Amino acid sequence: MEKNKILSILEKELVVALGCTEPVAIALAAATAKKHASGEIQEVVVKASGNIIKNAKSVGIPGMTGKGLDFSAAIGAVAGNPNSGLEVLTGLTADDERVAFKLIEEGKVKASQAETPKRLYIEVIVQTDKQNARVIISDNHSNITLIEVDGEPIYRGGCENSSVQSVKGDFDKLTVDEIYEWVLQVDVNELILVKKSIDLNKVIGNEGLSGNYGLNVGKTIQENIKKGILSDDLATAAMSLAAAGSDARMAGSTLPVMANSGSGNQGIAVTLPVVAVAEKLQVSEDKMIRAVALSHLITIHIKSKFGRLSALCGVTAAGMGASAAIVYLLDGTLQQVKAAVQNTIGNVSGMICDGAKAGCAMKVSTCSNVAVQSALLALNNQGIQSTDGFIHDDVEKSIDAFCTLGNEGTRETDNWILKLMMEK
Incomplete structure (x- = not known):
């Protein structure tokens, strides 16, 4: 295999991450959904595959006391930076945590297991007083495959991209x-x-x-x-x-x-x-x-x-x-x-x-x-x-x-x- 192809594999698979990647991926989906839904948050719904739930249930989140699917989604929607990938939770504050807990206490965050054969699947819906946005991450912790605003898809991508498929082919070799x-x-x-x-x-x-x-x-x-x-x-x-x-x-x-x-x-x-x-x-x-x-x-x-x-x-x-x-x-x-x-x-x-x-x-x-x-x-x-x-x-x-x-x-x-x- 060409030297550059192995280097490209390293570039794809060595990624800087802040915090355990399962709750971080939930936060990334939530932050991305909130980015596309202006207004005040009315509800956050997160559905995840069993393996995601297993790894997001009990692990610590950087600088926070909260844990679990609901908190991961809430803190992502409240304060996550969707442009930072797996460093989405950089720079969180105590005030951010309070706002996230308030959403949960008010019953505005709902978490459940998704019905999917995929082992890595996250779906987050953020409903505001103005818009509704839905984001799906699958197969890879930062692999956003769908962004939907008010029922209309504005982005489809991720593993379907030819560049991703070509790198997967390199793995096989x-x-x-x-x-x-x-x-x-x-x-x-x-x-x-x-x-x-x-x-x-x-x-x-x-x-x-x-x-x-x-x-x-x-x-x-x-x-x-x-x-x-x-x-x-x-x-x-x-x-x-x-x-x-x-x-x-x-x-x-x-x-x-x-x-x-x-x-x-x-x-x-x-x-x-x-x-x-x-x-x-x-x-x-x-x-x-x-x-x-x-x-x-x-x-x-x-x-x-x-x-x-x-x-x-x-x-x-x-x-x-x-x-x-x-x-x-x-x-x-x-x-x-x-x-x-x-x-x-x-x-x-x-x-x-x-x-x-x-x-x-x-x-x-x-x-x-x-x-x-x-x-x-x-x-x-x-x-x-x-x-x-x-x-x-x-x-x-x-x-x-x-x-x-x-x-x-x-x-x-x-x-x-x-x-x-x-x-x-």
Whole structure:
């Protein structure tokens, strides 16, 4: 594949996001609808797919105390900047939150599950005293497919656009072999977005280590290293920094992150374990950037088949990318890179997603630990064999099997997870 096509894939899939992408996407739809409906808000109606509800139900929103679908839609309609994409909630104030809560208290915000087969679907209707606007986002967190004003469509787009389809075609052509060779040869100066992902995500990782966020998973690991209860090694370094980033993000930190494939937690889990290992090994900055690029691209490759949302935790795919990158940092071969991915698939492929929340930091920690473990096994020429589970001799076939499990094999699991969450 041409060099520029892989760079275009990075440009599409590495996006700066403020806050968890599911409530942010709801806010983006609401802000866009309000932009096209002048006047005073009379009602906000939000309908979302089960996977969106699952991830928007309990997670923190940057700088706010409110949570949930209704609050995400209300704050987006009241104060969101629709021109800022996934940074739509930048600059919120306490007054904005009060106005959003007032709308909810007055019964002007209604939220429900949409009847749709899509796993990523958001529909928001904003009714004012003058106009009515309806916005639909589907398949991708910032992919607006319809804007309708007073019943008349004024925009249809998104995934139907030929440019989007051509990039999807480029995803289909990617392989681990090609990604590895590209990462070795690309000019590091062209990996500006990868460098930015390191810088942004490291800031929120350090914030999680120094602050008090969520379950303090990363901070607790670091404190136990200082006490001598845990060893100061590659695995704990990867776990603590990555989990701390997730701690801060899930608890509503106002720091942005570089998302990977539509998920900020995936962006954190793709970058920070690799950064922690690179710093521990004291490798050059260029080598660290190439390693993180490898991690990003392998995760993008897997997620392009796996889909944006699933009953399985997306951070597992990030762990697969990170394991490959850690092998690269330790001067492993392409074959060992593939073995690390295979080992990770065989280890964490069954981890379910029960929504975005503080506990996600524990899953980030687990997958970071597995990434290091899988890499070290691979470097010792140990890999899960094709006689075991659904692992194949060919890493691409193992990836396909994992993605089939996530897409086709867990639809009933998805329904049960949401049912159990909503019954509480």
